[in-house]
Amino acid sequence: MSGLTTDRTGLEQPRLPGASTLLRSLADQLRMHASSPMAVFSALAMPCVFAFVVHSSASDRNATSDLAVGSAGVGMLDSIIVLVVISLLGEKQWKTLYAALGSPGGLVPVVLGRLAGTAVQSLTALPGTLVILALLFGVDGGFDWARWLAGGVLLAFSTASVVGLLGFAVLRYPYSAGMTNGLTGLVMALSALIVPQSALPGPVQKLALVLPQSHVMAWVRGGGTAEVLWAAALTVVFSGLVVLAVRRLENMARRQALPLEA
Amino acid sequence: MSSAEKGLRATGLCREFAGRDGSVRKAVDGVDLVVRPGELVSVLGPNGAGKTTTVRMLTGLLLPTSGSITVGGYDMVRQRRRAALACGFSLGGDTGLYPRLTAQQNLSFFGMMYGLRGDRLERRAARLLEEVDLADRAKDAVGSFSRGMKQRLHLARALLHDPAVLILDEPSAGLDPQSAASMRALVARLTGEGRSILLTTHDMREAEELSDRIVLMMGGRIRTESTAADLRLAAADRLGHVVNVAFADGRVPAELEHCPGILGEERDGGTVTLRVTDGAASVEWILKTFPGRTTSVSVTPPTLEEVFLDLVAAS
Ligand SMILES: Nc1ncnc2c1ncn2[C@@H]1O[C@H](COP(=O)(O)OP(=O)(O)OP(=O)(O)O)[C@@H](O)[C@H]1O
Ligand SMILES: [Mg+2]
Numbered sequence A: 001m002s003g004l005t006t007d008r009t010g011l012e013q014p015r016l017p018g019a020s021t022l023l024r025s026l027a028d029q030l031r032m033h034a035s036s037p038m039a040v041f042s043a044l045a046m047p048c049v050f051a052f053v054v055h056s057s058a059s060d061r062n063a064t065s066d067l068a069v070g071s072a073g074v075g076m077l078d079s080i081i082v083l084v085v086i087s088l089l090g091e092k093q094w095k096t097l098y099a100a101l102g103s104p105g106g107l108v109p110v111v112l113g114r115l116a117g118t119a120v121q122s123l124t125a126l127p128g129t130l131v132i133l134a135l136l137f138g139v140d141g142g143f144d145w146a147r148w149l150a151g152g153v154l155l156a157f158s159t160a161s162v163v164g165l166l167g168f169a170v171l172r173y174p175y176s177a178g179m180t181n182g183l184t185g186l187v188m189a190l191s192a193l194i195v196p197q198s199a200l201p202g203p204v205q206k207l208a209l210v211l212p213q214s215h216v217m218a219w220v221r222g223g224g225t226a227e228v229l230w231a232a233a234l235t236v237v238f239s240g241l242v243v244l245a246v247r248r249l250e251n252m253a254r255r256q257a258l259p260l261e262a
Numbered sequence B: 001m002s003s004a005e006k007g008l009r010a011t012g013l014c015r016e017f018a019g020r021d022g023s024v025r026k027a028v029d030g031v032d033l034v035v036r037p038g039e040l041v042s043v044l045g046p047n048g049a050g051k052t053t054t055v056r057m058l059t060g061l062l063l064p065t066s067g068s069i070t071v072g073g074y075d076m077v078r079q080r081r082r083a084a085l086a087c088g089f090s091l092g093g094d095t096g097l098y099p100r101l102t103a104q105q106n107l108s109f110f111g112m113m114y115g116l117r118g119d120r121l122e123r124r125a126a127r128l129l130e131e132v133d134l135a136d137r138a139k140d141a142v143g144s145f146s147r148g149m150k151q152r153l154h155l156a157r158a159l160l161h162d163p164a165v166l167i168l169d170e171p172s173a174g175l176d177p178q179s180a181a182s183m184r185a186l187v188a189r190l191t192g193e194g195r196s197i198l199l200t201t202h203d204m205r206e207a208e209e210l211s212d213r214i215v216l217m218m219g220g221r222i223r224t225e226s227t228a229a230d231l232r233l234a235a236a237d238r239l240g241h242v243v244n245v246a247f248a249d250g251r252v253p254a255e256l257e258h259c260p261g262i263l264g265e266e267r268d269g270g271t272v273t274l275r276v277t278d279g280a281a282s283v284e285w286i287l288k289t290f291p292g293r294t295t296s297v298s299v300t301p302p303t304l305e306e307v308f309l310d311l312v313a314a315s
Helices: A017-033 A035-056 A064-092 A099-102 A108-122 A125-137 A145-172 A182-188 A204-206 A214-221 A223-258 B049-058 B082-084 B103-113 B118-131 B148-160 B177-190 B204-210 B228-239 B255-258 B279-289 B304-314
Strands: B009-016 B024-035 B040-043 B066-071 B087-090 B165-169 B198-201 B213-218 B221-226 B243-245 B262-268 B271-276 B294-301
Touching: A017 A064, A017 A108, A017 B103, A035 A064, A035 A108, A035 A125, A064 A108, A064 A182, A064 B040, A099 A108, A099 A223, A099 B103, A099 B294, A108 A145, A108 A223, A125 A145, A145 A182, A145 A214, A145 A223, A182 A204, A214 A223, A214 B304, A223 B148, B009 B049, B024 B040, B024 B049, B024 B198, B024 B221, B040 B204, B049 B198, B066 B082, B066 B271, B082 B087, B082 B262, B087 B148, B103 B118, B103 B148, B118 B204, B148 B165, B148 B177, B177 B198, B177 B204, B177 B243, B204 B304, B213 B228, B213 B304, B221 B228, B228 B304, B243 B279, B255 B262, B271 B279, B279 B294
Parallel strands: B040 B198, B040 B213, B087 B165, B165 B198
Antiparallel strands: B009 B024, B009 B066, B213 B221, B243 B271, B243 B294, B262 B271
């Protein structure tokens, strides 16, 4: 009987329930989706194919840190898109977002946690790509390990912040497979993951500056600290946009009865 | 703060939905509800009556078009966070839980949404799992659970933060008779703890067994509201009483058809079930007409189901 009875000792005053919900949502994202073969495949196979194509036409035959980060970035981008779609469609299908909608913190901590989880999972692309590149081409003598690691991690989170906006579309509209077609290619080209930004056509170059990944890649290719700051700032801006988008979803659910289910 | 304010209160609750053609349909139309602390109120009503829409507004999932809601003394629209903290709810059904997580993992995730954490959260979750009889399945993925088990886990989830107000939409829908009985027993144990409980149901027996009051909704409005006993008594004037008589010699006398106010009769061996307009008058007539020949005579008002069907048919 005791468990059902009033038990105030079990109830703590919520200190920032949002932060712990977010971390827990991140952890559960990994628990539920980390073994998704689709995501693992896109984080490893895709970038290696790209790296191979780029590398075979290059004169320098060793894997450099910018090639390793850039091609891992392609994998991260692809796996984050796949995981955002899989995970949010899962929430719609299981109708689990209503519990979050009715809770004090609402949808934001849960959805942000899921997105952060996809970023963490996409990190598999980083060592994965490097190992395969090293096996194929050998590692360049001047390989910058620090930039490879820091750039890779920053790339994962900046990519998740940008792709987070896709989350809005997945939750807002009935999902059709066409919704994400071409997205990987588009963001990949805009953020200059494989070719340097200077190689992009003029108008696209400017557009690319809006994406944090472009700045991460510029830094990995030898850019200054300003690029890292730009990347971090833009990641924060995109995360802010994602928060606004999720708030908008909450409002639509409460005001217009937007169904959070498939 | 009066005690009613600490419970659940809705005043003039309305909700409109816009159709695709621009038309506006009123799903809930001026509902007033009070559930005091320690009280259990059941909402009955035919499909589409507006029960779920009402529940979704009371739990903060849907904004009312007009009207106000207070939960645990807090306004659900203007003080949503605090009101949400005072409110536990379950929309029930097969969904609403993470099938790939275990029962325990589900509870600790949902508990965190209400600011619970650490050891206390784990202990609270473990104890609730015990209470809803799922302790031995705590570490199994919820995807493998039966509907009854999921429904019990929903109840545990709603109770995690020990809310002052508990709102359950059809807690026993789709359950087999045994699971439904165990769900009823669970909910019955929750009453009398000072919590305000509101549930919707299509199960008359559940409503009658559990509720302090029954609210009957139709077409988005409250058609009537009372205790089950009073609803049945009040309907007896229209629907008549049921009189059960058992005869000592095992034979039902033919003269019984002259019983005043008789509406119908059903014989089964030495017993007969009569439907009569005035129960007391009929019993008096039977005892006077067949002195010493009856072994038992009882009068009951119409069942809740009969009352429900009658009220629905009348509107
Ligand atoms: N999101 C929505 N958009 C448009 N109409 C809706 C929406 N939700 C409910 N309705 C309408 O509101 C009315 C009441 O529905 P509701 O689900 O509240 O009924 P209910 O009493 O719970 O029925 P049931 O017993 O079948 O569960 C119905 O006419 C329904 O079509
Ligand atoms: Mg309903």
